[in-house]
Amino acid sequence: MDSMRERFAPVVTRLLDEDPRVAVVLAEIGLAGFEEALRRHPDRVINVGIREQLLIGAAAGLALTGLRPVVHTFASFLVERPFEQIKLDLGHQDAGAVLVSAAASFDWPAGGFTHMSPGDVALLDTLDGWTVHVPGHPDEAATLLRHAVAAGDDKVYVRLSEQANAQAQPVDGSRFHPVRQGRAGVVVAVGPLLDPVLAATEGLDVTVLYATTVRPFDAAALRRATDTAGTDVVLVEPYLAGTSTSAANDALAHLPHRVLGLGVGRRELRRYGSVDEHVRAHGLDARTLRERIGGFLDVREGLRVRAQV
Known part of the structure; x- marks a missing residue:
């Protein structure tokens, strides 16, 4: 299976051919994938x-001239380093763009902390009006890229x-997708953490929602799930732990509820290691x-251990 990033250049190249508004802006990284597109456009x-x-x-x-720019580099260089420009050049000027990152939270451990960005979604959350897609499969990435450019x-x-x-x-660029039904709580799995969450909850009587679009947060889907599964919620996100807990709390503000946010910890891991070692160190492995x-949900093998209080 090819990677999400390997899908990026072919999909956007086709969009360049199809839509004269689309433009691509790069900072060296990813340039090789657009050599043919550069010759044509x-x-x-x-x-x-x-x-x-x-x-x-x-x-x-480019956006202010009427184009639809697609901007790409590593997440730490795309969101964290130029955050002031995102805030002012895009946000303050009401200019739209599609920012497409690579390397996620720790996809290239050998690059060190400069190439890791677990706080990217939380940082964008301080700004108004951003849609955030977190695909969990290359096919989903292709679909969501098209959604993003067409937005x-x-x-x-x-x-x-x-x-x-x-x-x-199935992804539609907006809603959470239910993949498992249960009665003892709701687990929201974001993007590439769906498989670990499904393995972790095998045999447990819980509802699992799959989220690939996390902003806007699909409060309606979460509320529907709690109608039958109760109001204990676990969020499992591939970036900074707790990034979406306030959104879940807001969705359930009218109900007594509990929310646990799992994800990448704040403590910096100073050894390169492998991706799998970072996954385990942050507690994102299935076990x-x-x-x-x-x-948290007081469940084991489909049974509620004690009554919810």
């Missing part, structure tokens, strides 16, 4: 070099990862997830 494939602030500024300028002049972030689920799920989900 030299005025709409732009490489600004290793200048991430300019990357966003140029995209905003008028909106501000959209598409978070690509080397980690992926074995099978694609640890089962312990934490089961303990």
Whole structure:
């Protein structure tokens, strides 16, 4: 199976051919994938070099002329380094763009902490009006990229990862998708963490919702799930733990409820290691997830251990 990032350039190249509004803005990273597109559309494939602030500024300028810029580099260079430009050049000027990241939270451990961005979604959450897609499979990435480009002049972030689920799920760019029904609680699995969550909850009497679009947060789907599964909720996100707990709390503000946010911890892991080692260190492997989900929801092998209070 090819990766999400390997799908990125072919999908966007086709969009360049199909839509004269689409432009691509790069900062060296990913340029090789657009060599043919650059020959066909030299005025709409732009490489600004290793200048991430300019990357966003140029995209905003293109948007203000009526183009639909697609902007790509590693997440830490796309969201964290040029955050002021995202805030002002895009947000303050009401200019839309599609930001497409690579490397996710820790997809390239050998790159060190400079190439890790577990806080990207939380950081964008401080700004108004962003749609955030977190695909869990290359097919989903292709679909969500098309959704993002077609979203008028909106501000959209598409978070690509080397980690992926074995099978694609239906995605529509807005709603959470129920993949398992239960009565002892709701687990929301985001993007590439669906497979670990399904393995972790095997045999447990819980509802599992699959989220690939996390902003706007699908409060209606969460409320529907709690009608039959109770109001204990576990969020399992591939970025900073707790990023969506406030959104879940807001969705259930009219009900007594509990929310547990699982994800990447704040403590920096200073050894390179492998992706799998980082997954285990942050407690995102199936065994640890089962312990934490089961303990919070008081369930084991389909049974509620004690009555919900």
